[in-house]
Amino acid sequence: MTTIQFLGHSAFTLAADDKLVAVDPFLSGNPKATMSADDLNPTAILVTHGHADHIGDTVSIARRTGAPVFGIVELAGYLGGQGIEATGFNLGGTASFDGGSVKLVPAWHSSCPGDGQYVGTQAGMVVRFGGKTVYFAGDTCLFLDMQLIGDEELDIAVLPIGDFYTMGPKDAVRAVKFLRPKFVIPCHYNTFPPIEQDAAEFKKQVEEQTSTKCVVLQPGESWEIS
Ligand code: NI
Ligand code: MN
Numbered sequence: 001m002t003t004i005q006f007l008g009h010s011a012f013t014l015a016a017d018d019k020l021v022a023v024d025p026f027l028s029g030n031p032k033a034t035m036s037a038d039d040l041n042p043t044a045i046l047v048t049h050g051h052a053d054h055i056g057d058t059v060s061i062a063r064r065t066g067a068p069v070f071g072i073v074e075l076a077g078y079l080g081g082q083g084i085e086a087t088g089f090n091l092g093g094t095a096s097f098d099g100g101s102v103k104l105v106p107a108w109h110s111s112c113p114g115d116g117q118y119v120g121t122q123a124g125m126v127v128r129f130g131g132k133t134v135y136f137a138g139d140t141c142l143f144l145d146m147q148l149i150g151d152e153e154l155d156i157a158v159l160p161i162g163d164f165y166t167m168g169p170k171d172a173v174r175a176v177k178f179l180r181p182k183f184v185i186p187c188h189y190n191t192f193p194p195i196e197q198d199a200a201e202f203k204k205q206v207e208e209q210t211s212t213k214c215v216v217l218q219p220g221e222s223w224e225i226s
Helices: 058-065 073-080 146-150 169-179 199-209
Strands: 003-008 011-016 019-023 044-046 069-072 086-089 094-097 100-105 124-129 132-136 156-160 183-187 222-224
Touching: 003 183, 011 124, 011 132, 019 124, 044 058, 058 073, 069 073, 073 086, 086 094, 146 169, 156 169, 169 183, 169 199, 183 199
Parallel strands: 019 044, 044 069, 069 086, 132 156, 156 183
Antiparallel strands: 003 011, 003 222, 011 019, 094 100, 100 124, 124 132
Protein backbone atom coordinates (compact mmCIF):
# COMPACT_ATOMS: atom_id res chain seq x y z
CA MET A 1 0.00 0.00 0.00
CA THR A 2 1.44 3.30 -1.13
CA THR A 3 0.00 6.66 -0.18
CA ILE A 4 0.74 9.92 -1.96
CA GLN A 5 0.26 13.24 -0.16
CA PHE A 6 0.18 16.63 -1.85
CA LEU A 7 1.96 19.23 0.28
CA GLY A 8 1.13 22.15 -2.00
CA HIS A 9 2.69 23.53 -5.23
CA SER A 10 5.02 20.76 -6.43
CA ALA A 11 5.80 19.10 -3.10
CA PHE A 12 4.68 15.54 -2.45
CA THR A 13 5.39 12.60 -0.23
CA LEU A 14 5.11 8.90 -0.98
CA ALA A 15 4.60 6.63 2.02
CA ALA A 16 4.88 2.84 2.12
CA ASP A 17 5.69 0.53 5.02
CA ASP A 18 7.71 2.73 7.38
CA LYS A 19 9.40 4.75 4.62
CA LEU A 20 8.55 8.27 3.52
CA VAL A 21 9.93 9.83 0.33
CA ALA A 22 9.68 13.61 -0.04
CA VAL A 23 9.78 15.20 -3.51
CA ASP A 24 10.63 18.90 -3.98
CA PRO A 25 9.83 19.81 -0.35
CA PHE A 26 9.04 23.51 -0.72
CA LEU A 27 7.13 24.39 2.48
CA SER A 28 8.65 27.55 4.00
CA GLY A 29 7.36 30.46 1.93
CA ASN A 30 4.89 28.23 0.07
CA PRO A 31 1.50 29.97 0.42
CA LYS A 32 -0.28 26.63 -0.14
CA ALA A 33 1.76 24.56 2.34
CA THR A 34 -0.35 22.92 5.01
CA MET A 35 2.55 21.73 7.15
CA SER A 36 5.83 23.06 8.47
CA ALA A 37 9.17 21.77 7.25
CA ASP A 38 9.89 20.93 10.90
CA ASP A 39 7.07 18.37 10.85
CA LEU A 40 8.25 16.50 7.75
CA ASN A 41 10.40 13.46 8.56
CA PRO A 42 11.29 11.72 5.30
CA THR A 43 13.63 8.77 4.86
CA ALA A 44 14.72 10.09 1.44
CA ILE A 45 14.41 13.42 -0.40
CA LEU A 46 14.25 13.75 -4.19
CA VAL A 47 14.86 17.14 -5.87
CA THR A 48 14.03 17.68 -9.56
CA HIS A 49 15.91 20.94 -10.14
CA GLY A 50 17.55 23.95 -8.58
CA HIS A 51 14.73 26.50 -8.44
CA ALA A 52 13.81 27.70 -4.97
CA ASP A 53 10.24 26.39 -5.24
CA HIS A 54 11.68 22.86 -5.62
CA ILE A 55 14.83 22.79 -3.45
CA GLY A 56 12.64 24.42 -0.82
CA ASP A 57 13.50 23.15 2.66
CA THR A 58 15.64 20.25 1.47
CA VAL A 59 18.78 21.34 3.32
CA SER A 60 17.14 22.01 6.68
CA ILE A 61 15.08 18.81 6.56
CA ALA A 62 18.10 16.72 5.56
CA ARG A 63 20.24 18.27 8.30
CA ARG A 64 17.62 17.57 10.95
CA THR A 65 16.60 14.07 9.84
CA GLY A 66 19.73 12.77 8.12
CA ALA A 67 17.59 11.80 5.11
CA PRO A 68 19.73 11.25 2.02
CA VAL A 69 19.05 13.56 -0.93
CA PHE A 70 18.99 12.51 -4.60
CA GLY A 71 19.27 14.70 -7.67
CA ILE A 72 21.29 15.41 -10.76
CA VAL A 73 25.03 15.40 -10.13
CA GLU A 74 25.75 19.15 -10.03
CA LEU A 75 22.66 19.84 -7.90
CA ALA A 76 23.67 17.05 -5.52
CA GLY A 77 27.15 18.57 -5.30
CA TYR A 78 25.65 21.96 -4.48
CA LEU A 79 23.36 20.54 -1.79
CA GLY A 80 26.00 18.17 -0.44
CA GLY A 81 28.27 21.19 0.00
CA GLN A 82 25.79 22.46 2.58
CA GLY A 83 26.55 19.62 4.98
CA ILE A 84 24.03 16.99 3.95
CA GLU A 85 24.30 13.58 2.31
CA ALA A 86 23.44 13.92 -1.39
CA THR A 87 23.75 11.37 -4.19
CA GLY A 88 24.32 12.78 -7.65
CA PHE A 89 23.62 10.87 -10.83
CA ASN A 90 22.44 11.79 -14.32
CA LEU A 91 19.73 11.44 -16.95
CA GLY A 92 18.94 7.83 -17.76
CA GLY A 93 20.50 6.65 -14.51
CA THR A 94 18.77 5.00 -11.60
CA ALA A 95 19.73 5.38 -7.94
CA SER A 96 18.43 3.22 -5.12
CA PHE A 97 17.21 4.51 -1.78
CA ASP A 98 15.83 2.66 1.21
CA GLY A 99 12.63 1.06 -0.11
CA GLY A 100 12.80 2.09 -3.74
CA SER A 101 14.58 3.70 -6.66
CA VAL A 102 14.56 6.87 -8.73
CA LYS A 103 15.43 7.21 -12.41
CA LEU A 104 16.25 10.63 -13.82
CA VAL A 105 14.54 11.47 -17.10
CA PRO A 106 14.58 14.62 -19.24
CA ALA A 107 12.57 17.76 -18.60
CA TRP A 108 12.62 21.00 -20.59
CA HIS A 109 12.99 23.97 -18.27
CA SER A 110 15.86 25.79 -16.55
CA SER A 111 17.60 25.21 -13.23
CA CYS A 112 19.43 27.70 -11.05
CA PRO A 113 19.24 28.48 -7.34
CA GLY A 114 18.94 32.02 -6.02
CA ASP A 115 22.69 32.42 -5.54
CA GLY A 116 23.40 31.77 -9.22
CA GLN A 117 25.46 28.60 -8.78
CA TYR A 118 25.42 26.15 -11.68
CA VAL A 119 23.48 23.09 -10.58
CA GLY A 120 23.17 21.12 -13.80
CA THR A 121 20.09 20.51 -15.86
CA GLN A 122 16.53 20.09 -14.69
CA ALA A 123 15.09 16.58 -14.55
CA GLY A 124 11.96 14.53 -14.19
CA MET A 125 11.89 11.44 -11.97
CA VAL A 126 10.44 7.96 -12.35
CA VAL A 127 10.11 6.64 -8.81
CA ARG A 128 9.54 2.97 -8.04
CA PHE A 129 8.37 2.59 -4.48
CA GLY A 130 5.90 0.42 -2.58
CA GLY A 131 5.16 -1.59 -5.72
CA LYS A 132 4.05 1.51 -7.66
CA THR A 133 5.68 3.56 -10.40
CA VAL A 134 5.20 7.30 -10.13
CA TYR A 135 6.51 9.86 -12.63
CA PHE A 136 7.19 13.34 -11.26
CA ALA A 137 7.61 15.54 -14.31
CA GLY A 138 9.12 18.39 -12.31
CA ASP A 139 8.87 21.67 -14.17
CA THR A 140 8.65 21.12 -17.90
CA CYS A 141 6.94 21.94 -21.13
CA LEU A 142 5.34 19.25 -23.24
CA PHE A 143 7.86 17.17 -25.19
CA LEU A 144 7.48 14.20 -27.51
CA ASP A 145 9.92 12.00 -25.57
CA MET A 146 7.25 11.68 -22.89
CA GLN A 147 6.20 8.74 -25.08
CA LEU A 148 9.38 6.96 -23.97
CA ILE A 149 8.69 7.76 -20.32
CA GLY A 150 5.22 6.27 -20.87
CA ASP A 151 6.90 2.96 -21.70
CA GLU A 152 7.87 2.77 -17.99
CA GLU A 153 4.26 1.63 -17.31
CA LEU A 154 3.30 4.43 -14.97
CA ASP A 155 0.74 4.05 -12.24
CA ILE A 156 0.72 7.81 -11.69
CA ALA A 157 1.99 10.83 -13.57
CA VAL A 158 2.35 14.01 -11.51
CA LEU A 159 2.23 16.87 -13.99
CA PRO A 160 2.47 20.65 -13.76
CA ILE A 161 -0.57 22.41 -15.25
CA GLY A 162 0.04 26.00 -14.16
CA ASP A 163 1.21 27.40 -17.50
CA PHE A 164 3.59 30.42 -17.55
CA TYR A 165 6.56 28.59 -15.91
CA THR A 166 5.62 25.14 -17.23
CA MET A 167 3.13 23.57 -19.60
CA GLY A 168 -0.47 24.57 -19.11
CA PRO A 169 -3.58 22.39 -18.92
CA LYS A 170 -4.02 21.83 -22.65
CA ASP A 171 -0.44 20.62 -23.12
CA ALA A 172 -0.72 18.57 -19.92
CA VAL A 173 -3.68 16.71 -21.46
CA ARG A 174 -1.48 16.00 -24.50
CA ALA A 175 1.24 14.81 -22.07
CA VAL A 176 -1.23 12.33 -20.55
CA LYS A 177 -1.77 10.89 -24.04
CA PHE A 178 1.99 10.38 -24.42
CA LEU A 179 2.51 9.03 -20.88
CA ARG A 180 -0.52 6.69 -20.66
CA PRO A 181 -0.57 6.51 -16.84
CA LYS A 182 -3.40 4.91 -14.89
CA PHE A 183 -3.79 8.14 -12.92
CA VAL A 184 -2.69 11.73 -13.32
CA ILE A 185 -2.32 14.23 -10.48
CA PRO A 186 -2.00 17.92 -11.40
CA CYS A 187 0.37 20.24 -9.53
CA HIS A 188 2.26 23.54 -9.86
CA TYR A 189 -0.90 25.63 -10.15
CA ASN A 190 -2.81 28.15 -7.97
CA THR A 191 0.25 28.82 -5.80
CA PHE A 192 0.86 32.27 -7.28
CA PRO A 193 -1.30 34.55 -9.50
CA PRO A 194 0.49 33.75 -12.81
CA ILE A 195 -0.30 30.03 -12.50
CA GLU A 196 -3.99 30.08 -11.59
CA GLN A 197 -5.80 27.22 -13.32
CA ASP A 198 -9.04 25.26 -13.11
CA ALA A 199 -8.09 21.73 -12.07
CA ALA A 200 -11.68 20.53 -12.41
CA GLU A 201 -11.64 21.51 -16.08
CA PHE A 202 -8.29 19.72 -16.52
CA LYS A 203 -9.80 16.58 -14.96
CA LYS A 204 -12.81 16.83 -17.28
CA GLN A 205 -10.62 17.11 -20.37
CA VAL A 206 -8.33 14.23 -19.30
CA GLU A 207 -11.24 11.91 -18.64
CA GLU A 208 -13.08 12.88 -21.84
CA GLN A 209 -10.03 12.47 -24.07
CA THR A 210 -8.12 9.57 -22.46
CA SER A 211 -8.69 6.45 -20.34
CA THR A 212 -6.55 7.92 -17.53
CA LYS A 213 -8.30 8.92 -14.31
CA CYS A 214 -7.44 12.33 -12.88
CA VAL A 215 -7.08 12.70 -9.11
CA VAL A 216 -7.18 16.32 -7.97
CA LEU A 217 -5.64 16.63 -4.50
CA GLN A 218 -6.05 19.70 -2.31
CA PRO A 219 -2.90 20.82 -0.45
CA GLY A 220 -2.52 18.53 2.55
CA GLU A 221 -4.70 15.81 1.05
CA SER A 222 -3.53 12.19 0.81
CA TRP A 223 -4.62 9.46 -1.56
CA GLU A 224 -3.98 5.76 -1.31
CA ILE A 225 -2.81 4.63 -4.74
CA SER A 226 -5.24 2.01 -5.98
NI1 NI B 1 11.40 25.60 -11.96
MN1 MN C 1 8.66 25.50 -10.23
